[in-house]
Amino acid sequence: MVILTLTTDFGLSDGYVGAVRGAIVAHASGDIRLLDNTHQIPPQDVLAGACAVLQIARTFPDDTVHLCIVDPGVGSTRAGLVVRAWEQWFVAPDSGILHFILDLPDARVWRLHEPEATATEATTFAGRDWFARAAARLATGSPVDAIADAYTIDECARLNIPQPVFHEHRWVGQVLHTDRYGNIISTLPPPPAEARDTARVFVGEYLFGPIRAAYSEVGHNKPVATIGSLDTVEAALNGAAAARRFGVRRGQTFEILFPEPVAPPQWPPWQRLTGKSRPA
Amino acid sequence: MVILTLTTDFGLSDGYVGAVRGAIVAHASGDIRLLDNTHQIPPQDVLAGACAVLQIARTFPDDTVHLCIVDPGVGSTRAGLVVRAWEQWFVAPDSGILHFILDLPDARVWRLHEPEATATEATTFAGRDWFARAAARLATGSPVDAIADAYTIDECARLNIPQPVFHEHRWVGQVLHTDRYGNIISTLPPPPAEARDTARVFVGEYLFGPIRAAYSEVGHNKPVATIGSLDTVEAALNGAAAARRFGVRRGQTFEILFPEPVAPPQWPPWQRLTGKSRPA
Amino acid sequence: MVILTLTTDFGLSDGYVGAVRGAIVAHASGDIRLLDNTHQIPPQDVLAGACAVLQIARTFPDDTVHLCIVDPGVGSTRAGLVVRAWEQWFVAPDSGILHFILDLPDARVWRLHEPEATATEATTFAGRDWFARAAARLATGSPVDAIADAYTIDECARLNIPQPVFHEHRWVGQVLHTDRYGNIISTLPPPPAEARDTARVFVGEYLFGPIRAAYSEVGHNKPVATIGSLDTVEAALNGAAAARRFGVRRGQTFEILFPEPVAPPQWPPWQRLTGKSRPA
Structure with missing residues (x-):
C-alpha cells in the first residue's frame, strides 16, 4: 500500500x-x-x-x-x-x-x-x-x-545554511538542530575513523572530548561527542540535556580540532547518496 | 476500509x-x-x-x-x-x-x-x-x-455558547478558541465579500484591521484578520502568537465594525451544510 | 494484519x-x-x-x-x-x-x-x-x-520497585506514576469490595478518603480515591491535578488504612493473569 x-x-x-x-x-x-x-x-x-x-x-x-x-x-x-x-x-x-x-x-x-x-x-x-x-x-x-x-x-526558496570550513587541523561548522534530549546536532560530517580518538569537539568554549561510539563511554552527566542519526557529529551529555545546560542555540559555532592534519570531507554528508544507497 | x-x-x-x-x-x-x-x-x-x-x-x-x-x-x-x-x-x-x-x-x-x-x-x-x-x-x-x-x-448535555449579536454596523461575538499559533478564532461568520475591506476587527481594545486573504498581506508581527478554517473570522499576528501577546482568552468579546450597513448572516456558519455539501 | x-x-x-x-x-x-x-x-x-x-x-x-x-x-x-x-x-x-x-x-x-x-x-x-x-x-x-x-x-535488567507491605489494618505501597491529569497511581491492589467504603487512602499527610466508583462522587476539586486503569488504587482530585497540587512525586509512600482487618492481596495485581484472561 x-x-x-x-x-x-x-x-x-x-x-x-x-x-x-x-x-x-x-x-x-x-x-x-x-x-x-x-x-x-x-x-x-x-x-x-x-x-x-x-x-x-x-x-x-x-x-x-x-x-x-x-x-x-x-x-x-x-x-x-x-x-x-x-x-x-x-x-x-x-x-x-x-x-x-x-x-x-x-x-x-x-x-x-x-x-x-x-x-x-x-x-x-x-x-x-x-x-x-x-x-x-x-x-x-x-x-x-x-x-x-x-x-x-x-x-525554489532556499535556506541560508553556511557550508562549514574545513582546515587541516580545524573544522568549523555550526549547530543545525538541538533535539528532544538536548543533544546538539552539527553540520560537520564524521572525520575519518583514525582521527576520531584524538579529535576534540567544541561548542563555543565547551569541550565535549573525542568522538566516541556511545554516550555511555563517559560517566552520567559527562560531555560526549558521537556520530548522530544524520551522519553528522553531535555533542551531548550522557543522560542529560546539553543544549539546555550550556544554553546552546541553533546557528552557534561547532568545531572539531585535530592534532594531525585531516583531509576535507564531502559536504553535506547525505548528498553523496542516491536512491537505493541511502543509508538507513 | x-x-x-x-x-x-x-x-x-x-x-x-x-x-x-x-x-x-x-x-x-x-x-x-x-x-x-x-x-x-x-x-x-x-x-x-x-x-x-x-x-x-x-x-x-x-x-x-x-x-x-x-x-x-x-x-x-x-x-x-x-x-x-x-x-x-x-x-x-x-x-x-x-x-x-x-x-x-x-x-x-x-x-x-x-x-x-x-x-x-x-x-x-x-x-x-x-x-x-x-x-x-x-x-x-x-x-x-x-x-x-x-x-x-x-x-443531551449542551455547552453555553452565546449566539452573536448582529447589528447593521457592528457584529458582536466572542473568542471560541485560541490555537497553537496563537491565532484567535471567533464565533463570527464571514461578512459579505464586499464588506471585508472596510470592516474593522477588534478583540477588546486591539484593532486587527480589515479582513484579508492572507497573513502575509501585512508585515511580520503585524495584526491581521482572515477567514479561518472553521469558516469564521480570525484575528492573528503575521508570524507571531496574537493570543499570547495580547493576553486573549476564550470567551472574550470579538467584534467587527462596518461603515456601511451589513445584513445579518446565518449562524452558526457550518449549520447550513448537510451531508455531501460540507465544505472541505 | x-x-x-x-x-x-x-x-x-x-x-x-x-x-x-x-x-x-x-x-x-x-x-x-x-x-x-x-x-x-x-x-x-x-x-x-x-x-x-x-x-x-x-x-x-x-x-x-x-x-x-x-x-x-x-x-x-x-x-x-x-x-x-x-x-x-x-x-x-x-x-x-x-x-x-x-x-x-x-x-x-x-x-x-x-x-x-x-x-x-x-x-x-x-x-x-x-x-x-x-x-x-x-x-x-x-x-x-x-x-x-x-x-x-x-x-535481564530489572527495576527496583519495592513490594508493598500488607498489614491487617494498613497497606503501605508507593506512588508508581503520576499521569497527565495529575492522578496519583499507586502500587496497591484493590482491597476487597466490602472494605472499600471504610478504607482511608493517604498520600503522605493528605487524606483522599474511601475508595469510590467515580471521581464525581465528590465535589469539584475535592480529593477522591478510585480503582485505576492498571487495577491499582489511585488518588485524585475531581477535575483537578492532585499530583501538582500536593507536590506528589513517584516513589512517595501511598497508604490505605482499614478499621477492620483485611487479608493480604496478591501482588502485583496483574501477575495472576495469563494470555486470554488479561483483563481489558
Missing part, C-alpha cells in the same frame, strides 16, 4: 492534523497509508522542518509521498512544489522546508497547479484545502504532470 | 491512548483504520474538544466513526451517546463534546447501552472499557440499534 | 519517530499495522516506559508486537531482548523497560542477535538501525530463533 507521511507545524492540540488526514482520505482514489513524521515543528520554523524531512527521507521505501507543511507564506502567492528525489515524492509549499531534499543530486522539481475552488471560505489552511488533496492524488495514481508543471530548482 | 478517528484529552505521555487503540482493534470484528484527531485537548475541556470534533467532521468521508472522549463525569451516570450527522457517526460521553454536531440539521441521537462487565476492576477508564468497544462494533458492522437505544437531542 | 506498537522516549518534535516508522516499513516483508502507544516517555525514564508498556499489553490482541525503546545505554554492550508473554511479543533494549512484562508468569525471553552492518555511520540510533528492523521481521514472519538466541530472565 502506498505510504504518505506528514511533517507539519500544526501542533497536536487543535483539530488541524485531523482535518488534513480527513482531506487526504477523502481525496485519495485508493487505499493510502498515513504515517506521521512530526507535527511539533515550532510554528513557522522552516529549518527545523527541513531537518525532520531529511531525517525520515533516509529510511522510507521508494515511492513514499512525504507531505511537508511549514508555510509562513500561506495564502500568498508562494508556489506549491512537488519534488522527486531518493526515489521518493515530496509535496510542500515553497518555503524552504525541502531545502536539503533540493540539494540531493537526483532531485527534480515541479510547481503544483493552483488550488481548485472549495466550498470553504477559509484562506488560511492550504494544508487542508490544497496540499493534502494534491498529495493524496499523487499517492493514489495521478501522474505528476496532472497536478503540477515543470519548474526549476533555481526558482 | 472503515475509518475510526480519535479525539481525546488523554494526552500523549501515558499509555492511555495506546490502551484505547488496543481495545478498539481487539473488539473490532474486521479491519478498521485508526486515525488520530488530537489527544491534547486540555484535561476536561469539553469546549476545546467540541471545536476539534467540528474541525475534522468537515473533511472526513461518509460513514467515518468519530470516537470523542472528554469526559469529566466518567464513572457517574451520565449517558453514552451515538450521533449520526453529516453522514458520519460520533460516539461520545454525553458531556457536551458533541455540542456542535448536535446542532447540525440532520443530527440524530441514540443512547449507548450500559457497558458490559469486563475483567478489570477499574472504574475510571470508560474510554477503554466502554466507548472504545462500542465504537469498534459500530465501525465493523454492528447496527446502531444493537448497541444503543432511541434518545432525543433535548436530553 | 499484524499489529506493531511503538513506545519510546523519542518525543514528537524531531524526525526520530518518523525515521523508525520508515525503517519498520522498509524492513517488513509484508503489511504491518503501526499503532502508537506513546513517544512522550520522559528522556531515559525507564520506569515510566515500563508502566506505559504494561498499560497497553492489557488490551492488544494476541501476537501483537510491541517495540519498546527507552535506552539509556544505547551504543553500549547492553543486550537487545525479545520477550513472549500474554501471547504477545515485546522487542526492547535490556534497560528495564520490560520490567513488568518479565514478571508475568508466562514470560519467555530471547537475546536479539547483534545488529547487522548498515550504511550509516551513526552509532546513537539503535531504535532505527537495530530494534526497528528486528521488530519488523518478527512481525512479518521471521521465527524468533532467526533473530534471537536463548536467554534467561535472570540475566
Whole structure:
C-alpha cells in the first residue's frame, strides 16, 4: 500500500492534523497509508522542518509521498512544489522546508497547479484545502504532470545554511538542530575513523572530548561527542540535556580540532547518496 | 476500509491512548483504520474538544466513526451517546463534546447501552472499557440499534455558547478558541465579500484591521484578520502568537465594525451544510 | 494484519519517530499495522516506559508486537531482548523497560542477535538501525530463533520497585506514576469490595478518603480515591491535578488504612493473569 507521511507545524492540540488526514482520505482514489513524521515543528520554523524531512527521507521505501507543511507564506502567492528525489515524492509549499531534499543530486522539481475552488471560505489552511488533496492524488495514481508543471530548482526558496570550513587541523561548522534530549546536532560530517580518538569537539568554549561510539563511554552527566542519526557529529551529555545546560542555540559555532592534519570531507554528508544507497 | 478517528484529552505521555487503540482493534470484528484527531485537548475541556470534533467532521468521508472522549463525569451516570450527522457517526460521553454536531440539521441521537462487565476492576477508564468497544462494533458492522437505544437531542448535555449579536454596523461575538499559533478564532461568520475591506476587527481594545486573504498581506508581527478554517473570522499576528501577546482568552468579546450597513448572516456558519455539501 | 506498537522516549518534535516508522516499513516483508502507544516517555525514564508498556499489553490482541525503546545505554554492550508473554511479543533494549512484562508468569525471553552492518555511520540510533528492523521481521514472519538466541530472565535488567507491605489494618505501597491529569497511581491492589467504603487512602499527610466508583462522587476539586486503569488504587482530585497540587512525586509512600482487618492481596495485581484472561 502506498505510504504518505506528514511533517507539519500544526501542533497536536487543535483539530488541524485531523482535518488534513480527513482531506487526504477523502481525496485519495485508493487505499493510502498515513504515517506521521512530526507535527511539533515550532510554528513557522522552516529549518527545523527541513531537518525532520531529511531525517525520515533516509529510511522510507521508494515511492513514499512525504507531505511537508511549514508555510509562513500561506495564502500568498508562494508556489506549491512537488519534488522527486531518493526515489521518493515530496509535496510542500515553497518555503524552504525541502531545502536539503533540493540539494540531493537526483532531485527534480515541479510547481503544483493552483488550488481548485472549495466550498470553504477559509484562506488560511492550504494544508487542508490544497496540499493534502494534491498529495493524496499523487499517492493514489495521478501522474505528476496532472497536478503540477515543470519548474526549476533555481526558482525554489532556499535556506541560508553556511557550508562549514574545513582546515587541516580545524573544522568549523555550526549547530543545525538541538533535539528532544538536548543533544546538539552539527553540520560537520564524521572525520575519518583514525582521527576520531584524538579529535576534540567544541561548542563555543565547551569541550565535549573525542568522538566516541556511545554516550555511555563517559560517566552520567559527562560531555560526549558521537556520530548522530544524520551522519553528522553531535555533542551531548550522557543522560542529560546539553543544549539546555550550556544554553546552546541553533546557528552557534561547532568545531572539531585535530592534532594531525585531516583531509576535507564531502559536504553535506547525505548528498553523496542516491536512491537505493541511502543509508538507513 | 472503515475509518475510526480519535479525539481525546488523554494526552500523549501515558499509555492511555495506546490502551484505547488496543481495545478498539481487539473488539473490532474486521479491519478498521485508526486515525488520530488530537489527544491534547486540555484535561476536561469539553469546549476545546467540541471545536476539534467540528474541525475534522468537515473533511472526513461518509460513514467515518468519530470516537470523542472528554469526559469529566466518567464513572457517574451520565449517558453514552451515538450521533449520526453529516453522514458520519460520533460516539461520545454525553458531556457536551458533541455540542456542535448536535446542532447540525440532520443530527440524530441514540443512547449507548450500559457497558458490559469486563475483567478489570477499574472504574475510571470508560474510554477503554466502554466507548472504545462500542465504537469498534459500530465501525465493523454492528447496527446502531444493537448497541444503543432511541434518545432525543433535548436530553443531551449542551455547552453555553452565546449566539452573536448582529447589528447593521457592528457584529458582536466572542473568542471560541485560541490555537497553537496563537491565532484567535471567533464565533463570527464571514461578512459579505464586499464588506471585508472596510470592516474593522477588534478583540477588546486591539484593532486587527480589515479582513484579508492572507497573513502575509501585512508585515511580520503585524495584526491581521482572515477567514479561518472553521469558516469564521480570525484575528492573528503575521508570524507571531496574537493570543499570547495580547493576553486573549476564550470567551472574550470579538467584534467587527462596518461603515456601511451589513445584513445579518446565518449562524452558526457550518449549520447550513448537510451531508455531501460540507465544505472541505 | 499484524499489529506493531511503538513506545519510546523519542518525543514528537524531531524526525526520530518518523525515521523508525520508515525503517519498520522498509524492513517488513509484508503489511504491518503501526499503532502508537506513546513517544512522550520522559528522556531515559525507564520506569515510566515500563508502566506505559504494561498499560497497553492489557488490551492488544494476541501476537501483537510491541517495540519498546527507552535506552539509556544505547551504543553500549547492553543486550537487545525479545520477550513472549500474554501471547504477545515485546522487542526492547535490556534497560528495564520490560520490567513488568518479565514478571508475568508466562514470560519467555530471547537475546536479539547483534545488529547487522548498515550504511550509516551513526552509532546513537539503535531504535532505527537495530530494534526497528528486528521488530519488523518478527512481525512479518521471521521465527524468533532467526533473530534471537536463548536467554534467561535472570540475566535481564530489572527495576527496583519495592513490594508493598500488607498489614491487617494498613497497606503501605508507593506512588508508581503520576499521569497527565495529575492522578496519583499507586502500587496497591484493590482491597476487597466490602472494605472499600471504610478504607482511608493517604498520600503522605493528605487524606483522599474511601475508595469510590467515580471521581464525581465528590465535589469539584475535592480529593477522591478510585480503582485505576492498571487495577491499582489511585488518588485524585475531581477535575483537578492532585499530583501538582500536593507536590506528589513517584516513589512517595501511598497508604490505605482499614478499621477492620483485611487479608493480604496478591501482588502485583496483574501477575495472576495469563494470555486470554488479561483483563481489558
